[in-house]
Amino acid sequence: MLTDDKTPRVKNQARAWTDPGPVVAGLVLVVMGATVERLSAAEMGSVGQLTGRRLPAESKPPWKKVSGAARESIEDGRWVVREPKNFCRRLKIGDYQQTDGQKNEVRFEWITNCRDNRRADGFSIHTQGRRLRLHPIHRPNRPDLLLMGVRGGMGPDIAASHVDLTALPGFDARKSNRYVLRWVTQEINDFRFELSINGKPIAELTGEPRVVGRDVSIGFEFRGGTHSISSVAWDMNRGGRRVVSPGARTAVRRLAMGYRELFLDDLMVAELRGIEKVLHRPIKYSRNPVIRHHQRPWQKFRAQLYGTVLYIPEEKIFKMWYLAGARFPDEAAIRLDGKPRIPNFQMLAYAESRDGLNWTLPDLGLVSFNGSRHNNLCRFSRENAEGVGVVHDPHDPDPTRRYKAFYWEHSVRSPHKIPVAVEISAMSVSFSADGKNWTNHPGNPVIPQASDTGHQALWDPFRKVYVAYGRFGAGGRKIARSESRDFINWSPSQLVFAADATDTKSRGGHPQFYGMGTTIYEGTYIGLPWLFWENSSNRLDVQLASSRDGIHWQRAGNRQTLIPNGKRGTWDGGCIFTASQPLQVKDDTIYIYYSGLSLDHEQPRPSRRERPEYGESSIGVATLRRDGFVSMRAGEKPATLVTGLFGWPAGRRLHLNVDASEGEVRVGVLDQNGRPLRGFARSKVISGDRTDVVVEWTGSGEPKAKSVQLKFEMTNADLYSYWLK
Template sequence: MGPDVVASHVDLSGLPKFDARAANRYVVRWVTQAANDYRFELSINGKTIAKLAGENRVDGKDVSIGFEFRRGTHRVSQVAWRLNQGGKVVVSPESREAVDRIGMGFRELFLDDVMVARTAAVQRVLHQPTKYPRNPVIRHHQRPWQKFRAQLYGTVLYIPDEKLFKMWYLAGPRFPDEAAISLDGKPRIPNFQLLAYAESRDGLNWTLPDLGLVSFNGSRHNNLCRFSRENAEGVAVIYDRHDPDPKRRYKAIYWEHSVRSPDKIPVAVDINAMSVSFSADGKDWTNHPGNPVIPQPSDTGHQAVWDPFRKVYVAYGRFGAGGRRIARSESPDFINWSPSQMVFAADGIDKKSRGGHPQFYGMGTTIYEGTYIGLPWMFWENSSNRLDVQLASSRDGIHWRRAGGRKTLIPNGKKGTWDGGCIFTAAQPLQVKGDTIYIYYSGLSLDHEEDRPSRRERPEYGESSIGVATLRRDGFVSMRAGKTPGHVLTRVLKWPAGRRLHVNVDASKGQLRVAVLDGDGQPLAGFKHSRVVSGDHTDVAIRWPRSDGKGPSTRLVQLRFELTDADLYSYWLK
């Protein structure tokens, strides 16, 4: 039925709980029953929406079925077709990108099934990171300018060139009902959000250097950055070593908002939107004169990354998302940003798991080995009212899926402990040094809805402090086999000449072997069984008896990982 025929149109505006901005699955299916019967059915997300009559528009022996959007901008991520219950699935952009990145040497993890063709006798296992026993590493009461709050609505980056971890965090000097503070000789509200800086060689022991940039209550002896004009929250910092302008080496995007004080303390500028700043050293910043750059506010911890594949900067926050959901915007230059798009939100499965009104309070986001990894902050509103952290992934930063069976990645501590109520991760929370992933986060002792005690009653109480948890390299999710041998078969991938296969595996109680198959699933001569791998290895090369580890001459292959009592975390061609 042609698009000019009104009877072929379906209005989705009144569809309950339908969100065109989210990822949806549309299926158009023939339901013909006889000759000259052209009826077809439309379903969305598994629910039948309409059956339409269709029409005879047949030329010769060809029959066509079409589907188009009449309004708005839409992105089709995958197309499949089936005939007579058979047919084949067309390669999705996700699979194509995954194959390209494996060929480039990136590690392939098991966060999704994009490169998994088949499994037997294995299960996916989520691995929680280990919280540092001496957490928190930065405490709210360490300095007078952060007695109210030391909160990682900020960023931690490991800079390999300097062998240094750098942290930017929010420092709140006083509770809102206390006396005003003085910044560079001017009065400010007591809970004005300052940007503080810290650094560490090992990621665990942090120093708060004396920067001498900002006068706080008459003294410049502090670790405060010269930064925004007004309150800055959710400061997402990027280190851009390739920018030709050294004054733009560090870039930051954040929610800048002025707060009117009942004491009539003047504001520097009336603003409630997203701003950006630039710096040569990450300490003394220059605000973009055209701020704001995104007109919407966003009360959360923001994220910013450089996508090296699409050659754009990408930011995440709540701007334009319509509540506690995740919106995305991109920019070629960190100044001109695209209209925001809601890309990720809690759903009915979350509600079913714990009840209440679950929401995404925010989401720490890192591009890790060519894949976007998200750590959504699950706010269990009207349930426990706590915030904990789960795991998600995306191949393009737009279409997201949950990983690890929606289990909790970073759980709350015991009630009353420093992170017993709420957890928020940093921007780019996954920082890799050697074979360890460092995951930085803020913790609150009370849940989101608990009454805050009076500072006079509990002087040790603060809004938040900062901690860290660690995980083995690639260690988010493994494919695990027990005593019964299991296997994982990959989809077809490209094996470039001169590369060797490496894996990250814990076979300390068992073993792993690998077979290489051709594109039709038949074992390649000389590559049917690799040498056995045992032990715990974050990086071990796979070898075959007569190949000395060199790859096959066939370039399009499948890999079959055969495991017994082992956890396979990742594989790559190096």
């Protein structure tokens, strides 16, 4: 810990530091003119400084430029930044490891004449599960401000982002102010940042939940004003203890329950040698699209899967709910049940399939479209319904609620001056006994926020709650989450996933999450985020992500595209959107349903007069082998994979999903100290392409040890999953 500061500690229960630790006599650290005492090497995590002798980019380690441009110079031992344009430099301290009791301290001096941060972060800390942002602001003829990052952003106009400076009257951002930040990590990430300025305790700041990123870093971001920085020093990641992450504990519990362990993350991977992690793309059906926009008059504008596909095993049938739009906005109005509606009114249509590939559009006879009831339209919402997430709930004691729907209901004014049924732009729910004839909840809306995307609704059997995902409350094209025990009363929305700087770096522009198809598959949340490459290709394609709890998400497959766009001009050559619960399993095949558009998001749409055959979207399917998202691949040279520790329930056998058609796999069982267990040191050879093969050893029964690890020895093989059954 840096110990020259005499600031009294803010009382922080277990978070406070009560012991500064021993100091090695005579060992000092000179930081831009400031003298601080350094701790012994045995107690340090990462200790460093930014000296005033060279620019940050030239220091060791270097501060990398993340974005933008500015004029940088060294003047009187200070790093000076002028004319910043979206300018940011960061220093990576290390990788995120879940810890408890790890001590951290950062200090710096900062002078600025900036009058508006323009939503720039200023100084920021990215640490375990949280981040903190601070930016001083000079206001002529008014007290200067110190801004902090909050959920709604940070700026002079956002009162919630103003730090209370009562303890520091006369704060002047143009003078050299000494900032000190201290924090101690906690297993549950419920720690605070202790802030002092010029030797005075100011506040305990909560910071913000960390949505994306796995690094521990500090940085500066500026978009206006001149900034002079000196005396930057850090002592981070010191002491404490590593803890097993909640995700790893969940993985062990799921494995004991018989769920398959996939390789979407590395929580259950202890060691790899000679193994390559490989993303496998699903195969698009050769006869796509399976439902076309021009199949029926009521879907000539679009047949779009801002809806849901479910496979119902007890009925041996696939059921699909999709949006049907009859006409473009500039065409003639339509009539529903004898009443005029805007031409592009979004209706809910229904389709069925026995094999997931060939679909029928049954004549439901529920809604009159332009005078005829011969159509597959459901009786559904009062106004436009978009992003309809359907849940099949056969165990609901009320038979009229066996199907549940969650969607954005919104009224649209049009030049036709057609009256709306109700003024609304919020989240609504409906219920049905058969999924065709629906009853709207009388208390709609259930979430008073809009969300223009495909929504996800599903039942989490582990938390025993319904979960919904969309943009409601996310603050743009990001992913928010809400949960409910009755499908009517929903929790406040929570931002859980968003695109980040790595996405920007990969293709440029302004990448965003347009939406994300979400399924609970083998006890793990699997997400298919739709990456909108705005100001780059302006197309939408699909990647892969996973979460053990539905809240903390991470990318899988090294951010490679899972479902790519087709060639330019083809039916899915511009944009791809997946269904709600897009992964449906039948036998050993995963069916992935999606909508495709031929034009990208920003291309002008042709008029019907120019191209009568043009429609906005159609629906297709791609297939993947069971568990086939990501494999651990071994080449010709022998390779090994060792799993994390887990308990082996009595009476269970080990199963694998593996392709060793050109190679082989053997499995050993190790105790908690890494020693082979007698009778289970090396299994019989496994070969061939097998989606479910039982591993056999010379030993009988199951391994006798409190905790075990698996050691896979592989050549020319792909391992997709393992489980106990």
